[in-house]
Amino acid sequence: MHVKNSETQYGAVAQLFHWIIVGLIVTQFILANKVEDLQGLAKIPTLALHKSVGMTIFGLAILRLLWRLANPVPPMPSDTPPWQRVAAHVSHWALYGLLFIIPLFGWLMSSARNFPVSWFKLFTFPDLIAPNRPAYEFFHEAHELLAATLFYIAIVHIAAALKHHFIDRDNVLRRMLPVKLKPPAN
């Protein structure tokens, strides 16, 4: 496997970005769920971790997008019907967008409530807006709604990958894995 993308497979950098962010997103859902069941002081460390992981995703998303723009990606299989091409493009760009907007809304929500965001207690991000309860409530709702949207798009994304692998029997899933590609079925 190469560092950069080839004509047929994603390179190591793209794969690392993909799978590391997958792991971090799963962590975020687990932490967010955990916070719902906690009260008062107990909330603080779990929320702090959620914010630190969130800002990590935000930073990685920026780097990932830059890498993506600078690197051609393997083309879709030649027999991909137009509706699937559209669905793939729309869902992938939506996922990229959500990787930015969800943590950004989290950052805005924290700012609006004067609970500044610390990155693993090493440094603190500046507040984006002045304290404002209605703004906090808006960004909180939006953050949760967009996270739910991400969840459902991810389900579709995973289902499509599995369809390619088990039904179409092509390399679409394999090429995002550090494995040797199989020759085409036809």
Added chain:
Amino acid sequence: MRNKFTSLLALTLAFGIAVAATQWTLQPKQSKLTFVANQAGAPFEAVFEKFTADIKFDPKDLAGSRFDVKIDLNSVNSSDGERDDTVKGPDLFAVKQWPTGHYVADKFTDKGAGKFSATGKLTLRNVTKDVPLEFTFEDGKDGAWLKGSASLKRLDFGVGQGEWKDTSSVANDVKVKFALLLKK
């Protein structure tokens, strides 16, 4: 005889006024008293919206100078109602039992270039401890600015009972900052 008495009286008064440090009047609208606490690594600032400050200060008469500050702890505002309710609650400030914080400083040192330090006592939750201050004093045409800070540990005053004794989420170190506008 009357002349001597009058001049002696005038001299005594003049001497008295010269020796007593200036009595200042706080301008509450332009003055600010805040603290900075640390929550999970991130500092946040909260303001005390109501406080009084009886300031007698003269750089040339430090011995006669005195700060007497009374803080309405119920007026704490960290820009978040839920956090303010928690801070005012029984495990932290306990405002229902001890609504006022009291700070008195009466020993001052001139550190040069308009900088001073003071030793004083802060009373919170019925606990009194020494808290030193560092400040600057600048007398201008619009009044005098007294600006400075103090560092303290909240647990020294029992601000943090029960689960709030834990300092891993809310740090023990708290910084108090002030910028007071004083007029004669």
